[in-house]
Amino acid sequence: GSQGGIMNHRGMAGCGCLIIILIIIMLFTGALMHPITLRFLGTQFHYGDRIFTSDAIFVPRFPEDRNGELYAASFQDFSAGNGKAILVEDDTVLGTSIVELVNKMAKARNVKDDGIKRISASGEGLVKAQRVKEQIEKQGLRKIIIIVPDYASRRFHLMYDSARAGGKTLYLIKPVPVTYFNRDKWWKDSGSRGILAEEIFSISHYYLQRFKYGEKEMKDREKR
Numbered sequence: 001g002s003q004g005g006i007m008n009h010r011g012m013a014g015c016g017c018l019i020i021i022l023i024i025i026m027l028f029t030g031a032l033m034h035p036i037t038l039r040f041l042g043t044q045f046h047y048g049d050r051i052f053t054s055d056a057i058f059v060p061r062f063p064e065d066r067n068g069e070l071y072a073a074s075f076q077d078f079s080a081g082n083g084k085a086i087l088v089e090d091d092t093v094l095g096t097s098i099v100e101l102v103n104k105m106a107k108a109r110n111v112k113d114d115g116i117k118r119i120s121a122s123g124e125g126l127v128k129a130q131r132v133k134e135q136i137e138k139q140g141l142r143k144i145i146i147i148v149p150d151y152a153s154r155r156f157h158l159m160y161d162s163a164r165a166g167g168k169t170l171y172l173i174k175p176v177p178v179t180y181f182n183r184d185k186w187w188k189d190s191g192s193r194g195i196l197a198e199e200i201f202s203i204s205h206y207y208l209q210r211f212k213y214g215e216k217e218m219k220d221r222e223k224r
Contacts, residue, residue, distance in 0.1 A: 035185075042183045045199055046150055047157040049172040054143035057083035058119065058136070060156070061091045061098065062149060064180060064195065071102050073176045074147045075111045083145055087119045087136070125202065126209040129159040136169055143170045150175040150183060151195055155203050 059074045074086050091098045103113040121131040136144060148156045153175035160171035177183070186192035 035187075038187045039184055042151075042186045042196070045152070045154045045196070046175055046183075047153040047173055048175045049157075051077075051082060051145060051172055051174055052143075053081065054083050054145045054170075054172065055141040056085040056087050056117070056136075057145045057147060058087040058132070059089065059102075059147045060132075061089040062152070063091075065149065065178065067179070068102070068105055069178045069180075070147050070149065070176060071105055072109070073174075075106060075109055077145060077147070077174070078115060079111060084115070086116045087144075088116055089132070090118045090120050125206050126159055133160070133167055133169065137167065141169060143172070145172045145174050147174050147176055149178045149181060151181050151199055152202075155199065155206060158203070158206055 057074045057077050059070050062070060065071075071086075071088070074083075077083055078086050086102075088099050088102050093101070099116065099118045102116055106113040106116060119132060119135055121128045121135065123131060146156055146160060153173050157173045160173070180191060181195050182189045182192045186196055
């Protein structure tokens with residue numbers, strides 16, 4: 001039982017690493033590829049869940065989202081009644097907190113800023129995701145919509161996969177198209193190429209963390 005689960009988990013991690021290696025090879029040979037193949041590669045980072053009414057909407061911090069497109073998308077879901085609050089991963093930009101900036105955005109769009117809550121978590125990748133989950137679960141929230149750019153949706157599905165983690169909270173991934181990433185012609189835009197390269201690095205880092213911490217964290221959660 002448990003041994004089989006561990007072997008299955010290691011198998012998934014191994015498969016994931018192989019996929020990443022293949023993607024890196026494809027990126028390096030991208031100039032020789034047909035646009036249809038390159039477009040297909042761009043879609044492999046996409047993942048989306050069916051969205052329904054949840055306890056809150058969580059918006060992780062993406063520094064490349066300079067115009068606040070993800071926060072604007074969260075306002076739409078909040079106004080539509082898909083979440084009772086917006087959880088914003090806080091950070092500081094030029095001495096101003098992200099939450100403060102989001103509050104100003106909310107007021108400009110006639111969205112009540114008393115529904116915006118702060119989430120602070122250190123670390124990277126899987127470690128940060130685990131700390132965010134702990135904060136969310138301590139608040140008694142059981143259904144969360146996560147607003148992420150389309151290109152990062154697969155990675156966040158991996159990090160917040162409720163079924164695999166065995167947590168108490170259900171996380172629904174909602175991918176959002178953003179203007180600063182051209183999924184259909186990413187190979188022609190230097191900014192989009194850089195974002196995809198960074199995403200590949202982040203997913204690779206996730207699998208390395210999973211290999212190092214994953215089994216221990218899963219066992220610790222089972223004991224709670």
